[in-house]
Amino acid sequence: MAKIYLDYAATTPLNPNVFKAMLPYLKQDFGNTSSIHSLGQQALGAIDEARAVLADFLGCDAQEIIFTGSATEANNLAVLGTVQAVKNKQPHVITTPIEHHAVLEPCRELEKQGVEVSYLPVDKEGLVTLADVKKALKPNTVLVSIMYANNEVGAIQPIQEIGQLIKKTSPKILFHTDAVQAVNYLDCNVEKLGVDLLTLSAHKIYGPKGVGALFVKNGILIKPLIYGGGQEAGLRSGTENVAGIVGLASAIKEIQNPKHKIQNIRTRQFRDKLIKNILKIIPDAHLNGSLVHRLPNNVNISFRGVEGEAIVIALDQKGIAASTGSACSSKSLEPSHVLLAMGFSEEEAHGSLRITLGRPTTPKDLERLLKVLPPIIQKLRQISGYQL
Amino acid sequence: MKPYYSKQVIEHFLHPKNLGKLKDADGVGKVGNPACGDVMELFIKVEKKNSKEIIKDIKFYTLGCAAAIATSDMACELVKGKTIQEALEINYQDIVGELGDLPPIKIHCSVLAREGLKAAVEDYRKKSKK
Ligand SMILES: Cc1ncc(COP(=O)(O)O)c(C=O)c1O
Ligand code: FES
Numbered sequence: 001m002a003k004i005y006l007d008y009a010a011t012t013p014l015n016p017n018v019f020k021a022m023l024p025y026l027k028q029d030f031g032n033t034s035s036i037h038s039l040g041q042q043a044l045g046a047i048d049e050a051r052a053v054l055a056d057f058l059g060c061d062a063q064e065i066i067f068t069g070s071a072t073e074a075n076n077l078a079v080l081g082t083v084q085a086v087k088n089k090q091p092h093v094i095t096t097p098i099e100h101h102a103v104l105e106p107c108r109e110l111e112k113q114g115v116e117v118s119y120l121p122v123d124k125e126g127l128v129t130l131a132d133v134k135k136a137l138k139p140n141t142v143l144v145s146i147m148y149a150n151n152e153v154g155a156i157q158p159i160q161e162i163g164q165l166i167k168k169t170s171p172k173i174l175f176h177t178d179a180v181q182a183v184n185y186l187d188c189n190v191e192k193l194g195v196d197l198l199t200l201s202a203h204k205i206y207g208p209k210g211v212g213a214l215f216v217k218n219g220i221l222i223k224p225l226i227y228g229g230g231q232e233a234g235l236r237s238g239t240e241n242v243a244g245i246v247g248l249a250s251a252i253k254e255i256q257n258p259k260h261k262i263q264n265i266r267t268r269q270f271r272d273k274l275i276k277n278i279l280k281i282i283p284d285a286h287l288n289g290s291l292v293h294r295l296p297n298n299v300n301i302s303f304r305g306v307e308g309e310a311i312v313i314a315l316d317q318k319g320i321a322a323s324t325g326s327a328c329s330s331k332s333l334e335p336s337h338v339l340l341a342m343g344f345s346e347e348e349a350h351g352s353l354r355i356t357l358g359r360p361t362t363p364k365d366l367e368r369l370l371k372v373l374p375p376i377i378q379k380l381r382q383i384s385g386y387q388l
Numbered sequence: 389m390k391p392y393y394s395k396q397v398i399e400h401f402l403h404p405k406n407l408g409k410l411k412d413a414d415g416v417g418k419v420g421n422p423a424c425g426d427v428m429e430l431f432i433k434v435e436k437k438n439s440k441e442i443i444k445d446i447k448f449y450t451l452g453c454a455a456a457i458a459t460s461d462m463a464c465e466l467v468k469g470k471t472i473q474e475a476l477e478i479n480y481q482d483i484v485g486e487l488g489d490l491p492p493i494k495i496h497c498s499v500l501a502r503e504g505l506k507a508a509v510e511d512y513r514k515k516s517k518k
Contacts, residue, residue, distance in 0.1 A: 307426065309453040310401070317398060333424040333493065346425045383407055383457055385429060385449030 153289030154298025163194020207251030305386025394488030417507025426452030
């Protein structure tokens with residue numbers, strides 16, 4: 001039986017057009033952007049073009065785009081690079097407990113260095129409120145980092161409103177958003193959002209793995225994490241991954257294609273139908289996260305009396321790839337930090353299944369999931385002795 | 389490609405042979421795994437034969453990951469028909485060995501089954517003293 005992939009928040013397959021765009025740079029056009037001969041200059045031209053594509057998408061200047069080796073690196077650069085560049089002796093940082101580890105861990109690192117970090121509360125739906133942001137802002141706040149859309153429950157934060165609030169309070173406070181999961185679906189115009197830094201990743205948008213980018217607004221003080229040949233305006237030394245960067249730009253162009261905008265509407269319809277059907281067919285199941293402020297491709301449901309990991313393994317045996325939440329769960333036993341922050345008990349947080357849809361998803365895929373999932377839950381409840 | 393779980397783990401996870409509850413159990417053990425919060429309940433039926441105490445039947449409920457379920461079932465398989473003494477000598481390495489192998493992060497899951505057995509035996513001892 002054909003495999004069904006429903007884990008698009010973890011990663012996506014390469015779009016064939018993206019692959020085509022990358023190919024020359026893996027073959028004959030292999031130059032180093034720092035070389036002054038034609039082959040090198042051709043590579044430089046390719047990444048300049050890519051930079052222009054991202055600038056167009058984000059509504060910023062081309063020189064405000066820094067290519068990195070991953071979104072993780074971009075997040076690290078945003079958080080560590082800005083805070084370590086400020087002269088303030090007691091900098092204060094605001095973030096949320098539902099960020100990706102690529103933001104949380106650099107924040108923990110800052111805490112170890114004596115920086116004060118505030119973690120905003122989120123409500124039962126995983127949303128940050130403006131009032132809480134306002135309360136948390138202090139005279140020594142230098143950075144606010146809040147993700148645009150959450151990777152586990154798909155919660156979309158009111159970034160634009162938060163951006164306005166921050167700038168109204170003090171134009172000196174930097175505002176960063178991790179837009180990795182949002183790029184495919186939401187408006188990422190940095191001016192509209194009011195952000196000074198924005199992270200994106202190629203492999204979540206049908207581009208290659210190992211490429212990310214950070215938008216850094218002109219004039220912002222930021223310290224590099226990597227020193228060397230001074231590429232990427234000195235913020236990210238190392239010979240550029242030309243094919244990867246070209247792939248990232250090509251993936252962004254695909255997002256701008258109206259065909260994919262229409263597809264996103266379809267994805268949302270699939271999502272709504274899937275959520276409705278699962279909750280109808282399977283008792284004692286509930287949707288995690290907001291129904292309104294939710295990514296069009298995200299379904300996250302908890303089943304009482306069952307552990308998410310067991311569901312994922314059982315689905316895999318039926319040829320369906322899904323997830324418990326974060327892709328890192330294979331490296332950690334702890335229940336989802338996102339669900340815990342949303343106020344769920346440990347048991348509830350252990351029972352979640354994340355299904356994320358993508359461009360190739362068909363109604364037939366979801367029908368099959370709907371057929372396979374109920375008996376799996378029933379069986380696992382038998383195993384746990386769960387009484388309905 | 390090496391799959392995340394061995395064939396044996398998948399088999400015991402999908403088709404556990406010792407699933408359920410013993411209504412007239414002589415001992416019941418309920419344990420939680422501190423590492424991950426998973427819960428297991430173990431029921432044993434003990435028969436005395438020439439001053440030996442033999443685990444005649446054993447069943448379990450487990451709320452946990454695939455490894456927790458598979459190791460619960462395997463532990464039941466391993467101790468069924470053995471004396472309590474023999475059963476308590478089985479350690480987690482034996483359980484893991486019988487299942488082929490477990491991913492390193494999942495080794496602790498096999499400890500749950502052993503703790504469950506210990507708790508069930510303790511419960512049996514308490515009850516049989518009365
Ligand atoms: C919200 C979010 N931020 C950051 C990352 C890390 O991206 P990358 O894999 O490019 O490092 C991910 C994906 O794992 C993510 O979902
Ligand atoms: S991770 Fe919980 S016992 Fe396996």
